[in-house]
Amino acid sequence: MDWLIAMMLVFQSLTSAADTQAKAEAELLRQAIALEASYYAEPAQAERLMEEPMVLLPSTVDQGDALLVRSRSGGEVAWQGRSYPLQEFGAGYFTLLPVPTDTKPGTYPLTDGHGSAVLTVKTKAFDTDRLTVTQEQESMWQNTDRINADQKKIDLARSKSEPRFLYREPFVKPVNGRLTTPYGYTRYVNGVFNSIHRAVDLAAPTGTPVKAANSGKVVLAEELYLTGNSIYIDHGMHLFSQYAHLSKLSVRTGDTVTAGQVIGEVGSTGFSTGPHLHFTFWIGNTATNPDRFFDKTPFRWQNK
Numbered sequence: 001m002d003w004l005i006a007m008m009l010v011f012q013s014l015t016s017a018a019d020t021q022a023k024a025e026a027e028l029l030r031q032a033i034a035l036e037a038s039y040y041a042e043p044a045q046a047e048r049l050m051e052e053p054m055v056l057l058p059s060t061v062d063q064g065d066a067l068l069v070r071s072r073s074g075g076e077v078a079w080q081g082r083s084y085p086l087q088e089f090g091a092g093y094f095t096l097l098p099v100p101t102d103t104k105p106g107t108y109p110l111t112d113g114h115g116s117a118v119l120t121v122k123t124k125a126f127d128t129d130r131l132t133v134t135q136e137q138e139s140m141w142q143n144t145d146r147i148n149a150d151q152k153k154i155d156l157a158r159s160k161s162e163p164r165f166l167y168r169e170p171f172v173k174p175v176n177g178r179l180t181t182p183y184g185y186t187r188y189v190n191g192v193f194n195s196i197h198r199a200v201d202l203a204a205p206t207g208t209p210v211k212a213a214n215s216g217k218v219v220l221a222e223e224l225y226l227t228g229n230s231i232y233i234d235h236g237m238h239l240f241s242q243y244a245h246l247s248k249l250s251v252r253t254g255d256t257v258t259a260g261q262v263i264g265e266v267g268s269t270g271f272s273t274g275p276h277l278h279f280t281f282w283i284g285n286t287a288t289n290p291d292r293f294f295d296k297t298p299f300r301w302q303n304k
């Protein structure tokens with residue numbers, strides 16, 4: 001064989017190996033882009049967002065809301081004295097940031113170390129809620145041993161989360177009840193400041209089925225002192241939904257649930273004045289307004 005032909009054959013086999021690898025990598029990237037794109041409202045928006053070094057969904061929020069950060073390069077975002085690692089998903093890196101009700105209104109520059117974006121927090125007016133309860137009910141708040149023991153369990157359940165989004169479909173309301181106490185209300189019990197109500201109370205008859213707000217994994221399902229029969233579901237990426245005061249639990253810790261699946265029944269267990277569902281979302285250990293989630297996912301959050 002002529003040496004030139006031999007060299008050409010060697011070269012051809014080398015380039016075809018490199019070609020195969022490049023093709024495999026391109027295919028993986030194509031799949032990652034398609035997966036992520038399927039989360040946005042429309043393909044054109046997906047394409048536009050994926051070109052940005054760093055995107056905030058949305059970039060303008062109210063006190064009590066949350067936002068999804070999308071980064072092209074990964075890293076972490078410093079926010080309110082904490083560091084939020086960006087987790088790889090699809091063709092980018094993501095983290096959810098809570099904006100507590102007491103966040104000072106204004107503009108906040110955020111960065112992942114490469115890209116940057118500015119978050120605007122707007123003032124939201126929160127009303128007051130006055131509850132009158134029996135002395136026996138009021139005295140429940142003095143049992144700090146039980147309250148603190150429950151808090152440890154809850155913190156442990158929320159300390160780990162699946163490092164991916166466990167949902168794609170919009171979040172659903174767990175109960176179609178009457179809204180009796182909205183999110184963020186300052187609550188007084190028998191005339192004394194008690195807490196900021198970081199949940200929505202949805203009144204419905206005892207026994208009304210309670211549905212999982214979205215797909216996820218049950219990380220706690222048991223009777224607690226103040227919140228009665230309680231469920232926490234991990235939806236991945238440190239997002240959890242909480243259901244309280246149930247008359248019946250139909251799931252166990254460790255169960256996998258799908259959006260709309262019945263997980264229990266409305267009740268009035270724990271510190272409660274009547275049958276209702278106390279429902280909220282948590283990002284890690286910070287509660288966030290559920291109103292932004294219903295009929296949406298964070299990928300579809302937009303500026304108001």
Ligand SMILES: [Zn+2]
Pocket residue numbers: 181197199200201277278279
């Ligand atoms: Zn409540």
